[in-house]
Amino acid sequence: MTAPFTGITVLDLTHFVAGPWCTMLLADLGANVIKVEPPGRGEIARTMGSVFAGGESAIYLGFNRNKRSLALDLKTDEGREVVHRLVRTADVLVHNLRPGTAERLGVGYEQVAGLNSDLLYCHISAFGQTGPYADQPANDPIIQAISGAMLAGLADGAAPVRMGVSLPDFAGGGLAAVGITAALYRRLRSGMGGSVDVSLLGAQMFAQLDLFAGRPSDASRAVACGGGTFLVADVGPHVASELAGVSRDEALALLRASGVACAPVNTLPEVFAEPNPHTVPVRHPTVGDLAQLRSPFTAAPSWPVRVAPPPLLGEHTSEVLAELGYSAEAIEDFARRGVTGDPSSPPWRVLLAPDKFKGTLTSREAADVIAAEAERLGAVVRTLPMADGGEGTVEAFGGPNRYSVVTGPLGTPVRAGWRLVDGLAVLESAAASGLVVAGGAAANDAWAATSAGTGELIREAIDAGADEVIVGMGGSATTDGGAGALAALAGYLPFRPGLVRVITDVATPFKDAARVFGPQKGADARQVALLTRRLRRIADELSAKYGVDVWDLPRSGAAGGLAGGLAAAGAVLSDGASVIAERLGLAEQLDWADLVVTGEGRFDATSLLGKAPGLVVRESLRRGLPVLVLAGAADEGLDTDARVVTLVETAGDVAAMEDPAASLAKAARSGLHAMSPTRQER
Numbered sequence: 180m181t182a183p184f185t186g187i188t189v190l191d192l193t194h195f196v197a198g199p200w201c202t203m204l205l206a207d208l209g210a211n212v213i214k215v216e217p218p219g220r221g222e223i224a225r226t227m228g229s230v231f232a233g234g235e236s237a238i239y240l241g242f243n244r245n246k247r248s249l250a251l252d253l254k255t256d257e258g259r260e261v262v263h264r265l266v267r268t269a270d271v272l273v274h275n276l277r278p279g280t281a282e283r284l285g286v287g288y289e290q291v292a293g294l295n296s297d298l299l300y301c302h303i304s305a306f307g308q309t310g311p312y313a314d315q316p317a318n319d320p321i322i323q324a325i326s327g328a329m330l331a332g333l334a335d336g337a338a339p340v341r342m343g344v345s346l347p348d349f350a351g352g353g354l355a356a357v358g359i360t361a362a363l364y365r366r367l368r369s370g371m372g373g374s375v376d377v378s379l380l381g382a383q384m385f386a387q388l389d390l391f392a393g394r395p396s397d398a399s400r401a402v403a404c405g406g407g408t409f410l411v412a413d414v415g416p417h418v419a420s421e422l423a424g425v426s427r428d429e430a431l432a433l434l435r436a437s438g439v440a441c442a443p444v445n446t447l448p449e450v451f452a453e454p455n456p457h458t459v460p461v462r463h464p465t466v467g468d469l470a471q472l473r474s475p476f477t478a479a480p481s482w483p484v485r486v487a488p489p490p491l492l493g494e495h496t497s498e499v500l501a502e503l504g505y506s507a508e509a510i511e512d513f514a515r516r517g518v519t520g521d522p523s524s525p526p527w528r529v530l531l532a533p534d535k536f537k538g539t540l541t542s543r544e545a546a547d548v549i550a551a552e553a554e555r556l557g558a559v560v561r562t563l564p565m566a567d568g569g570e571g572t573v574e575a576f577g578g579p580n581r582y583s584v585v586t587g588p589l590g591t592p593v594r595a596g597w598r599l600v601d602g603l604a605v606l607e608s609a610a611a612s613g614l615v616v617a618g619g620a621a622a623n624d625a626w627a628a629t630s631a632g633t634g635e636l637i638r639e640a641i642d643a644g645a646d647e648v649i650v651g652m653g654g655s656a657t658t659d660g661g662a663g664a665l666a667a668l669a670g671y672l673p674f675r676p677g678l679v680r681v682i683t684d685v686a687t688p689f690k691d692a693a694r695v696f697g698p699q700k701g702a703d704a705r706q707v708a709l710l711t712r713r714l715r716r717i718a719d720e721l722s723a724k725y726g727v728d729v730w731d732l733p734r735s736g737a738a739g740g741l742a743g744g745l746a747a748a749g750a751v752l753s754d755g756a757s758v759i760a761e762r763l764g765l766a767e768q769l770d771w772a773d774l775v776v777t778g779e780g781r782f783d784a785t786s787l788l789g790k791a792p793g794l795v796v797r798e799s800l801r802r803g804l805p806v807l808v809l810a811g812a813a814d815e816g817l818d819t820d821a822r823v824v825t826l827v828e829t830a831g832d833v834a835a836m837e838d839p840a841a842s843l844a845k846a847a848r849s850g851l852h853a854m855s856p857t858r859q860e861r
């Protein structure tokens with residue numbers, strides 16, 4: 180079951196109370212509400228009121244949950260172009276701008292109706308669109324005054340009092356949400372868009388119907404109790420005087436026991452000490468734990484109720500612009516020129532280049548989790564998921580666009596993804612002959628496991644016309660010295676120069692392939708010895724056939740010697756992380772970044788030596804860039820200037836394994852927050 184307004188997009192140009200309250204009602208019911216705010220300062224409520232926490236005002240925090248914030252200067256041509264793109268994709272536009280302002284910003288009804296005939300345009304105004312006051316600005320006290328609410332319940336001649344509750348705003352916002360709901364229903368039946376107008380004065384008049392109907396104000400029902408407290412109960416003067424001598428709690432107990440409707444006159448802290456669960460907790464990135472008033476709707480059957488924290492200013496700018504089809508370059512350009520960013524504070528550019536978190540998150544998944552946290556802190560983000568030749572290599576190049584059924588490591592056919600774009604094929608041994616494919620070390624047969632499938636993929640790539648084939652090595656189940664692959668490639672060997680480049684996750688030579696990696700593939704000591712003897716024989720055969728001695732050749736032991744087998748047949752061996760970094764343009768991305776984030780499952784001395792995160796760290800530090808490493812776990816006392824934050828220390832070792840995405844988010848939040856340029860103010 181989805182929330183009722185799932186799939187409805189609301190372009191929210193509202194501010195302060197009435198409009199944000201209306202759009203929050205829609206957001207609570209599942210609408211995708213995009214709140215457009217001026218860059219730098221945000222909507223007016225962010226700086227209004229007397230209660231602030233984490234840099235946000237309580238007024239703003241109260242009315243804006245479940246929304247996304249897009250910082251956008253509507254006074255620029257580009258800002259207007261963006262908002263018009265949004266109009267084209269939105270179902271509803273809501274604003275409570277002063278008369279004439281929407282038109283000045285290019286979002287008046289006449290200006291946008293032609294862009295999207297399905298659009299429902301809701302204008303919340305003080306006095307409506309017609310009548311003598313239509314052009315007059317007004318706020319809640321003005322409406323309270325003109326509607327008679329300021330004198331409601333007061334004795335004749337008493338000084339007017341503004342109701343402590345902004346009823347005009349709540350009535351206006353709530354009724355606007357009803358009007359929008361009705362218009363959406365009409366659109367569903369008739370296909371018609373259109374407009375909905377709600378005036379605060381009309382809404383207030385409607386909400387104080389009982390005043391006009393002459394209902395007595397009943398001020399006398401507030402009964403004084405001991406200690407200067409009050410309660411409300413329908414009791415006569417005699418009982419009231421009795422209650423004056425007892426504590427309020429006692430008085431309430433007596434009245435309740437006698438079945439008299441009664442309640443304490445609560446102070447605000449007392450309201451929240453009442454047992455009813457009126458609030459729901461939410462974690463806000465700068466405020467911390469934040470109580471939100473629970474939406475009073477309950478439905479049966481129930482629909483999902485979500486409570487996402489009120490967004491930071493511009494938190495979703497990049498995300499929304501990307502959804503509208505803007506390129507990463509255009510998004511960055513907007514930020515730099517002040518269309519979406521605060522021109523007085525330059526964007527914080529964060530490059531995310533993690534490797535996989537082996538067995539839990541792919542590098543792409545990890546990058547996406549970290550990106551969400553960085554964007555929350557206002558960063559402009561670029562992602563560059565890394566790999567080293569093992570699992571995730573094809574993904575790092577953009578993901579598979581072809582699939583082939585090939586021989587799996589244990590003989591069972593496997594569907595392996597690979598990629599061919601502009602003559603460059605990328606494939607990986609992990610997908611065709613991987614340990615994961617074999618079912619892990621326990622299920623693997625280290626002696627029988629074959630690299631045939633990787634050979635078949637190479638054949639497919641050559642047959643498909645690839646000019647260059649990059650073959651990732653790593654994460655394999657095999658220790659067959661490439662014998663299976665070479666047999667599958669019969670008729671295609673030796674490779675013509677430059678055709679096949681093998682990129683490896685390790686520099687291990689052929690002779691050590693079984694000793695170093697056999698155990699993780701399920702081989703016991705006896706099998707390791709047998710596998711090493713078999714590798715020796717294969718090396719001799721390769722030498723006799725191709726005249727290449729791979730026994731001591733660096734990198735030839737990757738993927739159980741498959742790298743060596745292919746190298747003997749003419750492939751070039753290279754370091755996986757370096758080739759991938761070069762092909763993906765890591766250097767240019769580092770030139771762009773202010774902070775670099777990398778990561779992997781376990782960060783240890785070997786990471787610093789050769790693996791992708793080590794390379795990212797090294798290259799970043801060489802340029803003087805700060806680096807954050809997020810790792811599942813890390814060795815103590817590593818010799819690095821990078822800041823290392825582990826999932827184990829921030830989320831605990833159980834959570835790190837059971838919910839790696841949430842744990843990574845937590846670690847990213849902590850690390851990024853500590854390295855954020857504005858952390859002092861946060």
Ligand SMILES: O=C(O)[C@H](O)CO
Nearest residue numbers: 653654655737738739
């Ligand atoms: O596949 C393997 O053997 C290891 O990942 C080293 O390449």
